Amino acid sequence: MTKYLIKKAGILLASLFIISTLTFFLMHAIPGDPFVQDKAIPEEILKALHKHYGLDQPLYVQYAKYLKGLITWELGPSFKYQGRTVNQIISEGFPVSLVLGVEALFLAVCGGITLGAIASMKHQRWQDQMTMVIAVLGISVPSFIMASFMQYVLAMKLDLLPVARWGSFSQTIMPAISLAALPMAFIARLTRSNMVEVLQQDYIQTAKAKGLNSITILFKHVMRNALLPVVTYLGPLTAAVITGSFAIEKIFGIPGIGQWFVMSITNRDYTVIMGTTIFFSVLLLLCIFIVDLLYCLVDPRIKNPGNESF
Amino acid sequence: MKWPVCASLSLMLMASSCQNGGPSSYRPTKQELRLNIHSEPPSLDLRKATDVTSVSVIRMCFEGLVSLDENGMAVPAIAERFEHSDDYTTFTFYLRDAKWSDGQPVTAHDFERTWKTMLLPTFPCEFASDLFILKNGEAAKLGRCSVEEVGVQAVDARTLVVKLDHSVPYFFSLTAVHAFFAVPEHIVSAHPDWADNSTEKFVGNGPFQMKEWRHHNFIEVQKNPHYWDQEKVRLERIFLTLIEDESTELTMFENAELDWAGSPMSTLPIDAMASLKKKQEVTTYPMSGVYYYVFNTKEFPFNNIHIRRAFSLCINRKAIIDNITQSEQVPAMAMIPPTIWKEERRYFQDHDLKEARREFDLGLEELNITLSQFPPITLSFNSASAHHKIAQAIQEQWQRTFGIRIRLENKEWKVFLDEMRHYKFQVARMGGIASFKDPTTFLDFYRYLSSSNNNSQWTNPRFTELLEQSEKIFDQQERTALLMEAEKILIDEMPIAPIYFYTGSYMKKPYVKGVYISDMCDVNFKMAYVETK
Numbered sequence: 064m065t066k067y068l069i070k071k072a073g074i075l076l077a078s079l080f081i082i083s084t085l086t087f088f089l090m091h092a093i094p095g096d097p098f099v100q101d102k103a104i105p106e107e108i109l110k111a112l113h114k115h116y117g118l119d120q121p122l123y124v125q126y127a128k129y130l131k132g133l134i135t136w137e138l139g140p141s142f143k144y145q146g147r148t149v150n151q152i153i154s155e156g157f158p159v160s161l162v163l164g165v166e167a168l169f170l171a172v173c174g175g176i177t178l179g180a181i182a183s184m185k186h187q188r189w190q191d192q193m194t195m196v197i198a199v200l201g202i203s204v205p206s207f208i209m210a211s212f213m214q215y216v217l218a219m220k221l222d223l224l225p226v227a228r229w230g231s232f233s234q235t236i237m238p239a240i241s242l243a244a245l246p247m248a249f250i251a252r253l254t255r256s257n258m259v260e261v262l263q264q265d266y267i268q269t270a271k272a273k274g275l276n277s278i279t280i281l282f283k284h285v286m287r288n289a290l291l292p293v294v295t296y297l298g299p300l301t302a303a304v305i306t307g308s309f310a311i312e313k314i315f316g317i318p319g320i321g322q323w324f325v326m327s328i329t330n331r332d333y334t335v336i337m338g339t340t341i342f343f344s345v346l347l348l349l350c351i352f353i354v355d356l357l358y359c360l361v362d363p364r365i366k367n368p369g370n371e372s373f
Numbered sequence: 374m375k376w377p378v379c380a381s382l383s384l385m386l387m388a389s390s391c392q393n394g395g396p397s398s399y400r401p402t403k404q405e406l407r408l409n410i411h412s413e414p415p416s417l418d419l420r421k422a423t424d425v426t427s428v429s430v431i432r433m434c435f436e437g438l439v440s441l442d443e444n445g446m447a448v449p450a451i452a453e454r455f456e457h458s459d460d461y462t463t464f465t466f467y468l469r470d471a472k473w474s475d476g477q478p479v480t481a482h483d484f485e486r487t488w489k490t491m492l493l494p495t496f497p498c499e500f501a502s503d504l505f506i507l508k509n510g511e512a513a514k515l516g517r518c519s520v521e522e523v524g525v526q527a528v529d530a531r532t533l534v535v536k537l538d539h540s541v542p543y544f545f546s547l548t549a550v551h552a553f554f555a556v557p558e559h560i561v562s563a564h565p566d567w568a569d570n571s572t573e574k575f576v577g578n579g580p581f582q583m584k585e586w587r588h589h590n591f592i593e594v595q596k597n598p599h600y601w602d603q604e605k606v607r608l609e610r611i612f613l614t615l616i617e618d619e620s621t622e623l624t625m626f627e628n629a630e631l632d633w634a635g636s637p638m639s640t641l642p643i644d645a646m647a648s649l650k651k652k653q654e655v656t657t658y659p660m661s662g663v664y665y666y667v668f669n670t671k672e673f674p675f676n677n678i679h680i681r682r683a684f685s686l687c688i689n690r691k692a693i694i695d696n697i698t699q700s701e702q703v704p705a706m707a708m709i710p711p712t713i714w715k716e717e718r719r720y721f722q723d724h725d726l727k728e729a730r731r732e733f734d735l736g737l738e739e740l741n742i743t744l745s746q747f748p749p750i751t752l753s754f755n756s757a758s759a760h761h762k763i764a765q766a767i768q769e770q771w772q773r774t775f776g777i778r779i780r781l782e783n784k785e786w787k788v789f790l791d792e793m794r795h796y797k798f799q800v801a802r803m804g805g806i807a808s809f810k811d812p813t814t815f816l817d818f819y820r821y822l823s824s825s826n827n828n829s830q831w832t833n834p835r836f837t838e839l840l841e842q843s844e845k846i847f848d849q850q851e852r853t854a855l856l857m858e859a860e861k862i863l864i865d866e867m868p869i870a871p872i873y874f875y876t877g878s879y880m881k882k883p884y885v886k887g888v889y890i891s892d893m894c895d896v897n898f899k900m901a902y903v904e905t906k
Binding site: 099116144 | 413415416418421423494495497498499500501502514515566568569587588589590591614615616617618620621624625627628630785786787788790791792794803804805808825826828
């Protein structure tokens with residue numbers, strides 16, 4: 064078990080190093096300059112700006128500096144948003160995306176599992192079909208369409224919620240639903256298909272024959288086995304959802320971190336590109352690591368590697 | 374099976390039947406304005422800000438030596454009076470008893486130090502070239518002389534003397550541009566991060582002062598009690614949201630959560646323009662800007678003047694405005710917008726197919742090629758739906774008229790700029806808004822081959838001579854005649870094909886009054902107010 068975890072942690076660090084190196088060199092390979100605008104600036108001023116931000120140094124020097132900054136978590140100043148550091152951008156943006164992400168995750172997991180469970184328990188009946196229609200809608204309707212639709216109906220026509228902005232709980236509802244729709248639908252489908260499979264297993268029949276009530280069977284025997292793929296999916300999902308979404312943050316004017324992933328590349332804001340990418344990678348790898356840990360708890364085969372014969 | 378259908382039907386019914394009385398009947402109760410400025414200002418330090426968003430906020434919190442009135446004329450602001458030498462190279466500003474928002478006096482030294490700091494070789498200022506107009510400005514920035522030799526000096530706390538590199542008759546109006554504002558030196562020298570957040574260090578000299586700035590969320594400014602002309606300021610507070618999505622902005626405006634939507638701080642969604650115009654809710658104003666295509670005159674076949682002329686004459690500008698942009702833009706058959714030169718100047722006729730074909734044939738003859746040997750042309754533009762639609766229309770017009778092949782190349786913004794800078798294009802879209810109200814703001818693009826905005830690599834000795842000559846002429850009429858001759862040369866040789874002059878479109882609530890927008894996208898809220906209940 065310990066060996067397994069050490070191995071996983073090693074892979075995590077190696078992945079992080081590869082990601083940061085690749086991102087650095089890819090980013091510098093894209094044509095475009097952080098300071099060039101439509102109104103051209105004289106070459107001398109451009110050179111002075113490059114010197115000020117250390118972009119005049121050879122790439123390997125910049126890379127070494129950046130690695131050093133990464134280790135000390137000093138990610139440098141933003142080129143575009145002058146006076147703001149990447150550390151500030153992350154520390155101000157991430158809590159916002161985290162709150163919204165947790166809300167969306169809660170909706171997605173609770174809603175998804177409930178819908179999936181209903182569908183599988185009422186397999187081939189109207190409840191099943193209805194749930195799957197909702198799931199297909201959730202997967203196929205893009206989040207920004209759903210966001211605009213909700214703004215129109217819930218904010219403009221019914222005047223129940225504010226159109227956009229960030230600050231109160233009511234302002235989080237529409238963005239959270241928009242963010243949750245796709246993963247909720249996905250979890251519902253995943254839960255349903257796995258539960259349908261598990262429900263047909265012999266041990267469930269045995270449990271029923273022993274006279275256990277259906278709630279105990281559902282939670283103790285069906286869910287535990289059926290939710291393994293959902294747990295796997297939850298790792299990357301958590302990382303993705305708590306780091307925000309470009310489209311949703313743009314539509315609702317949310318000061319989260321999601322928009323920086325896109326904006327920094329558009330602006331060639333090198334330090335922000337690196338900072339946000341590394342931050343996301345760390346989160347993603349950590350979430351996957353936690354999922355691996357959870358596996359150990361849920362799946363006995365991992366606790367005792369080598370004992371795969373049963 | 375029926376309940377969900379019933380539920381959604383009733384929701385839709387409620388939605389359609391609910392005549393939301395709130396938004397349309399909303400009337401403000403306080404002197405407060407709610408605007409959207411589209412995005413987070415990259416910097417509110419006026420020595421570093423370059424974009425419309427930042428400048429909009431800066432103009433609320435800061436004021437220059439002069440400001441422009443509704444006719445674009447320079448009127449006293451921080452300077453109560455000003456004078457110039459006969460040759461327009463020396464300008465003297467006499468400052469009034471104005472104060473910073475922390476109560477400290479605004480002095481001529483503030484202006485001197487601010488301008489000189491911007492010209493330091495080590496100071497990161499992207500638009501420092503705007504100050505090259507000052508004597509030794511360029512030399513100081515390039516490190517060829519000390520910044521102390523730059524032609525700006527505070528004779529005393531209230532008198533600022535500016536010496537220019539050459540004669541500039543429009544310099545007064547130039548000092549209304551934010552590049553010539555001042556920062557509070559007593560704060561800035563001790564706190565380099567003064568403009569990064571809404572702290573007590575954020576000190577300005579404009580009609581409003583910073584109250585709160587939540588990054589990427591909102592900005593709130595309030596009336597500045599120390600402003601010299603504060604009796605005329607009626608608004609108590611301006612609340613600025615930072616929402617990028619234009620449709621959300623419009624929805625918020627319609628839902629009475631905003632008092633203003635659209636230009637100059639943001640834009641109205643192009644897809645909604647037709648329906649908004651039908652409702653007659655949109656106001657359109659002319660802007661000093663031109664949208665144009667630039668030809669790479671060093672590259673075959675656009676090294677030939679007739680080919681360039683043929684391509685430009687062929688464009689149907691009116692059709693593009695009527696069907697694509699739909700914002701009452703003016704077809705451009707000149708380079709300088711009518712907001713700068715009111716004189717009617719039509720150097721050619723729009724969509725002149727007969728002349729275009731004649732020029733095209735002449736071009737083929739001069740290049741000594743036949744139509745079948747004419748290379749396929751690549752038309753580059755940056756990814757944006759309006760640019761794409763315009764390019765498609767022009768592609769079709771060129772292909773149909775000349776029987777040639779035009780390829781469209783859609784590029785990401787920074788890649789596009791990079792290729793323009795390195796002249797890796799044949800024809801590309803460009804656009805420009807005047808930095809100051811003078812024709813040279815556009816003509817200077819092509820003054821020299823080395824001019825940084827000269828993407829076309831076009832040069833003409835007579836054109837350069839006329840621009841240089843115009844700097845020595847002080848008589849306005851004579852100067853205009855010279856510059857018009859220069860414009861005519863530019864249009865005759867067509868290194869660019871002007872397409873239309875920009876306009877701005879916005880919607881505002883009927884109770885919002887007194888907002889003044891200049892044709893250079895500068896918006897002034899000093900005299901603004903709302904009609905309260």
